[in-house]
Amino acid sequence: MKYLTKMSYGKENRMNKIFQKDGKTVMLAIDHGYFMGPVTGMEEPIKATEKLLPHIDSLMLSPGILNSCVPTDFNGGIVLRSSGGSSITQPDITNEIMTLEALEAVKLNASAMALSFYVGTEFEKQTIEALTMAINDAAKLELPVLAVTAVGKALKDKKELRFLGLCSRMAAEFGADIVKTYYCDGFEKIVKSTPKPVVIAGGKKLDSNRDVFELVYSAMQAGAAGVDLGRNVWKNDDPEIMIKVINALVHKNLTADQAEEMFRDLKK
Numbered sequence: 001m002k003y004l005t006k007m008s009y010g011k012e013n014r015m016n017k018i019f020q021k022d023g024k025t026v027m028l029a030i031d032h033g034y035f036m037g038p039v040t041g042m043e044e045p046i047k048a049t050e051k052l053l054p055h056i057d058s059l060m061l062s063p064g065i066l067n068s069c070v071p072t073d074f075n076g077g078i079v080l081r082s083s084g085g086s087s088i089t090q091p092d093i094t095n096e097i098m099t100l101e102a103l104e105a106v107k108l109n110a111s112a113m114a115l116s117f118y119v120g121t122e123f124e125k126q127t128i129e130a131l132t133m134a135i136n137d138a139a140k141l142e143l144p145v146l147a148v149t150a151v152g153k154a155l156k157d158k159k160e161l162r163f164l165g166l167c168s169r170m171a172a173e174f175g176a177d178i179v180k181t182y183y184c185d186g187f188e189k190i191v192k193s194t195p196k197p198v199v200i201a202g203g204k205k206l207d208s209n210r211d212v213f214e215l216v217y218s219a220m221q222a223g224a225a226g227v228d229l230g231r232n233v234w235k236n237d238d239p240e241i242m243i244k245v246i247n248a249l250v251h252k253n254l255t256a257d258q259a260e261e262m263f264r265d266l267k268k
């Protein structure tokens with residue numbers, strides 16, 4: 001990590017579980033069930049993830065899925081979803097609170113806690129409170145916190161640079177150690193104005209593999225510290241090939257063309 005202050009051994013060691021020596025991570029997000037239930041592609045977490053685990057650096061998931069579906073010899077970083085409070089049955093899913101304490105996360109051998117905060121929503125203050133409480137709680141145990149930035153429906157273009165830049169900088173200002181946001185035009189500006197590693201979420205499944213490769217390539221070129229992708233991996237017909245190719249895009253600087261070629265070769 002290239003920042004001025006030094007972390008404690010405990011925090012840096014946990015960060016090193018998430019990020020490889022090149023400062024990048026391939027994080028697989030499988031936490032969607034915490035508000036979506038058994039979403040298509042992740043109905044059976046063990047089946048959906050067992051072949052993917054060897055090809056990732058870290059796994060973002062809920063505590064219950066960790067202790068029931070992930071082998072205890074999994075050696076990658078564990079990023080535990082620690083916020084929740086609404087389901088897809090609600091008109092507004094942003095009504096979240098902190099759902100896991102840092103001590104419980106450490107008992108599960110977490111490398112980081114992850115909480116969403118929702119800017120531009122009725123629950124902006126409440127979710128910032130949850131995030132900052134978690135940061136304070138985690139600091140006592142030298143546990144990193146990943147902030148998941150989310151922009152409310154009220155803001156016209158949720159994936160616009162000024163809003164994503166706003167949330168990302170806010171997360172860094174509050175003391176989050178890792179920031180997760182969406183890729184957008186001008187993403188390099190978000191990276192520059194957020195003095196913490198920024199990883200990208202994927203969002204809904206894209207139309208083609210090429211779209212996913214271009215997304216990851218562009219984000220990495222713009223300075224992302226890696227990816228935290230979910231649906232674009234495990235909803236793919238070939239999730240194992242997909243994650244291998246994404247790993248190469250992140251760690252081997254593949255271009256989108258090279259990624260397509262690698263995908264074709266692995267598919268043969």
Ligand code: 5RP
Pocket residue numbers: 029030031032060148201202203204228229230231232
């Ligand atoms: C759900 C999350 C997901 O982890 C995040 O959105 C990444 O998954 P995807 O790439 O499917 O969007 O935070 O709230």
